[in-house]
Amino acid sequence: MLGLLYVAYSLVRVLASDDLVSAASHAADILHLEQMLHLDVERWLNDFFYAHHVLEVGASFYYAAAHYLVTPAVLFWLWRRHRAHYLGARRALAGASLVALALFLIVPTEPPRLFGGYHDLLALTADVGWWSTSASAPQGLGDLTNQLAAMPSMHVGWALWCALVVATCARSRILRIAGWAHPLLTALVVVGTGNHWILDAVVGAAIVLVAWTIYLGNQRPRLRWTNASHAT
Numbered sequence: 401m402l403g404l405l406y407v408a409y410s411l412v413r414v415l416a417s418d419d420l421v422s423a424a425s426h427a428a429d430i431l432h433l434e435q436m437l438h439l440d441v442e443r444w445l446n447d448f449f450y451a452h453h454v455l456e457v458g459a460s461f462y463y464a465a466a467h468y469l470v471t472p473a474v475l476f477w478l479w480r481r482h483r484a485h486y487l488g489a490r491r492a493l494a495g496a497s498l499v500a501l502a503l504f505l506i507v508p509t510e511p512p513r514l515f516g517g518y519h520d521l522l523a524l525t526a527d528v529g530w531w532s533t534s535a536s537a538p539q540g541l542g543d544l545t546n547q548l549a550a551m552p553s554m555h556v557g558w559a560l561w562c563a564l565v566v567a568t569c570a571r572s573r574i575l576r577i578a579g580w581a582h583p584l585l586t587a588l589v590v591v592g593t594g595n596h597w598i599l600d601a602v603v604g605a606a607i608v609l610v611a612w613t614i615y616l617g618n619q620r621p622r623l624r625w626t627n628a629s630h631a632t
Contacts, residue, residue, distance in 0.1 A: 419508065423548045427510040430551065430597045439598045442512050442591055449592040450519040459589045460525040467555045470582060474562045482569040488616040493561050496611035500554045500604065508548035513594035521593040553596040557604035559583035564612055 434440040449455045475493070478486050513520035522529075559582045566579030583605070590596040 420510070420548075423508040423510045424515065426507055426551065427512075427515045427597070430509065430599050431515075434598055442594075442597060443518060445588070445592045446512065446518050446521070446594050449521060450524075455592070456521050457525050457528055459593050460522045460529055462585065462589045463522060463555070463593050463595065464529060466582070466586065467558060470562055471558045474565050478565055478569065485565070485569055485616070489561070489565050489612075492608070492611040492615040493558070495615065496557055496561065496608045497554060499607050499611070500552050500557065503552060503603075504546060504549040507551055509551040509597075509600070510548060511550040511595050511600075512591075512597060514547065518594040522595070550596055551600050552604035552607055553587075553590050553600040554604050555590045555596070556583055556587050556601040557608040559586040560605045560608045561612070564608070568616075 431440060431442075434442075449459055471493075475490065478489055512518035513523070563579040563583050567576050570576050570579065587601045590601060591598060
């Protein structure tokens with residue numbers, strides 16, 4: 401499934417417009433809406449990460465690694481240990497991702513790091529990691545990324561999907577807490593590194609919640625920290 405999503409992403413990257421004027425206009429509209437809603441914390445958070453080198457490097461590693469490691473690991477765990485939930489959860493992940501790919505194509509959007517006035521933390525820390533100056537792409541593969549695919553943030557969307565799976569299936573309180581911490585930390589990281597706007601994260605999460613409701617509406621994630629009868 402992830403392979404098919406990658407093929408779809410590659411096709412979108414080929415078809416997507418490189419119109420930086422439209423992408424900048426969409427980013428300006430998002431920022432204006434955030435300012436009206438008093439949600440425009442990107443610059444403060446980005447400056448805070450930039451001013452603390454440990455956070456700057458740590459956030460860059462998390463952005464470049466967690467998205468590509470945690471989601472496949474949760475999907476594999478679900479397939480091995482909780483087959484009853486696997487098909488619906490996989491469909492929710494695929495459906496949300498396809499909606500996001502359509503939005504990448506229809507609404508190209510500059511992330512803060514390209515918009516101007518924000519620090520591109522992954523570019524600034526590329527010397528200590530495997531990523532290039534083109535977001536989280538490995539060095540030498542920057543041309544394989546769609547750098548205008550900011551709206552929505554599927555880093556946040558996939559992280560929330562992982563949290564929903566773990567909250568639904570895991571018995572361990574520690575696992576459930578870690579599951580919910582993952583999308584919260586991811587949201588901080590994608591905004592703090594200058595890769596997404598706050599509303600990108602909100603829309604990414606909303607798409608996943610809708611997909612989850614459609615495919616697993618009868619499977620309610622446990623929001624309490626108490627132990628339950630399901631096995632991990």
